[in-house]
Amino acid sequence: MKHVAKLAAAAALGALMGSTALAEGLYTPNLAYRTGPFAATGIPLMNGQADYMAMLNARDGGIGGVPVDFEECETGYSTEKGVECYEKTKGKAIVTQPWSTGITLQVLPKTNVDEIPILAPGYGFSPMADGKVFQWAFNAPLSYWDGASIILKFLQDQGDLSGKKVAFLHLDHPFGKEPLPYLETKAEALGFELLPIPVGLKEMQNQSAQWLQIRRERPDYVIMWGWGAMNAGAITEAVKTKFPMENMLGVWWSGHDADLDIVGEEGKGYKSVSWSFPNPDAPVMADVKQHVIDAGKSQASAEELDGVFYSRGLVISAILAEGIHVAQEHFDKAEISPSDLRWGLENLDMSEARLEELGLTGMVPPFSTSCSNHAGHSGGWILEWDGAKFVKASDLIMPDSEAISELEVSRAMEYAEANAPWPVNEDCEM
Template sequence: MNMRRKLIFTIFALVFAAGLVMAAGQALAAEEKPTQFFGFGFYRTGPYAAGGSGYASGMEDFMQLRNMQGGVNGIMYAWEECETAYNTARGVECYNRYKDRNALYHPLSTGITYAVIPKAPKDKILIISSGYGRADASDGRIFPWIFTTPTSYWSQNTAKIKWIAKQEGWGGDMADIEKYLKGLKIANLYIDIPYGQETKPILDAMSKKFGFTVRHFPLAAPAIDQKAQWLDIVRRFKADWVINRNWGVSCTVPLKEAARLNFPREKILGVWWCGSEDDVLPAGKAAIGYRATNFHGVGKDFPIIQDVIDTVYGAGKGNISMTRVGTVFWNRGLVTAIMNEEIMRTAHKKFGNKVLTGEEMRWGMEHLNITEERIKEIGAEGLMQPMKNSCEDHEGGGLVFFQSWNGDKWINTGEVMTPMKEWVREMVEESSAKYAKEKNITPRDCSKVD
């Protein structure tokens, strides 16, 4: 009996040991899976926290989804956050912290973007400023490491002016757009930081070209008190239209001030950083009918978002409250993460399924071509727009969507405006040429670029 027990015990011990070895081997294999590292400079604190936290979590939720599905061509995501509080100095610190491990960096701030632009070529790190940053960086001949994909502030503002003309009765023929803009008074209400200042040149140029009057009303950050500016806008300037170029907690203020002075909210058009749920909910009824621009879809009725909800949040691995999934800033982060992944997939086709360097990632971005068919495969039809970059063109998209707040949620109005591409490109090349001269940069000859 004792021999039998010893035999059973020995067999059990061997099986158990083998199980431990197999489990250890599997764990080691999982640990040894190659990972593409992303060091992020995000802001989850301060007056702009709503935008930063939503954007960050949308990106991370998408990466979590892909990791749970086995990665990108077998490459897993790894990421780490550094808090910038939307402060330029801290943003540069975060960039420097990760520069030895990063192949790609999202500054998520126009000020930070300007600060890291000179660093990128030396450090060989791809810089993406999607819908923000320096507009003339769309010229890839001068700025090979910087991309504004899918659209820039300058393109957005030409689309805004086209949209305003449409509200005034314009039918869409550029030959007679001046007829509907001439004589209009447009107030550009902007927070006086690099982000807010970026669109002044394009608005000034358009006012001369099309005959409307634009007046810029600066606001000292964080721009909570706007009473004096609004009195000037309504009583003295007598604006026909107001462009809301605030940011963070100040985006709501124009809606409240407009209601106080009986200025129609339908005549206020917001930048895409003043078009989130956080910007309108505090204004209550004063926000109903307010419209803003965007460069992606709204809501969560998209297959890819449902995948995130079912897989990531279903497993309790989400990065933010479920109530914010499908909100504007969360969607923006998700769309950006999809773009990151498509950059990786493009680069993998040339360099193999591997952890990418900054130079390889930059090549992938410059050859990015996200078609409507690919968007449908991803499950993001209606959520994101096609994007196609080249050596010359680092903007790669350009479409501007319009949305309206109905008191409960943002509704896509169905209006999609293309920017004044040729004219914007002329301004981009003129501005980038000045930068190249100042910095002694020789423009790339794109006919010789792979």
């Protein structure tokens, strides 16, 4: 009955714009990376994203009766190629999905001129959460600073961090450096020693120097901000050096099933913060299977379907689709503009009830956005590798919103001043 109601609503909304709009579709290009050193993690995410939109097209005729054109532009995670893809697709796009902090930082100033929303769920530049300064950028459901905060809260639950040593093993890339401002602030406040250990792009698969330093420094914990081949390299080295896996925690991009499969039982106890979780019994999974997988329209392997990253891809496209849906309803039209979508992304209300309606129960924490809050700050779970799969090792942990908000505002204004003249939405109340 819910699907019948959805189809009826979609048809009614689609009729508002006539056949021309239906032919044009909603162009939502994805700056994908199925090649290069980060492909192993990119592929399941891209497959999940594409399959969700393919499911909406097959099941509902798109969003609001308008088909979604989810074209991919391959970047190989290269910032230069990413900017080329942005320029190539921006002409008719209602959104850009950069998929790299480096690409996001290059595209960020352009969106003020082009007036196209950036959607970077759980990645990008953390101060983008300040919607007053970054009017066109969204990193919902939470930022990297939120993730760092959740990790530290979890560690504090294990015992006082005062006097402890925390190694920060990170990709030597804008992505890997993102949480440093928050971690440095908290290290001073909580009295622990923060030991940054960068991993160069050419060192991802051979981290012997970094793990020699870890063995020498003997940190109490290792927080890993890794991506792609770096994850497997670090986990393999940790096992080889007999670092206690229960004391190693990664960001959500360092919680990929395939990376832990390499070490299997020896990786037991490794943890990752996450704002998504696979739920094979969720209604959305049944719909994707029926309309996409069984129909032979998916590139996903059978192993991917129950994994953390494939389901996260579904959630990411669900966030975009909901932004489109909210904008369509508010502006009473099916063919929306980039500025319409910006309004939709600023007015998300992914409540428990709405997540249930979308068939996403248990797959993402509830969150909402506003004019000033472009992240949502949803909170996250700690996942733990049990030797064969990731399981939830905590209830939902909310980030330290007060400290993060202060940092967001100050760093956002620093960015605006450094890139003056920078338009600020003075009508946007905190």
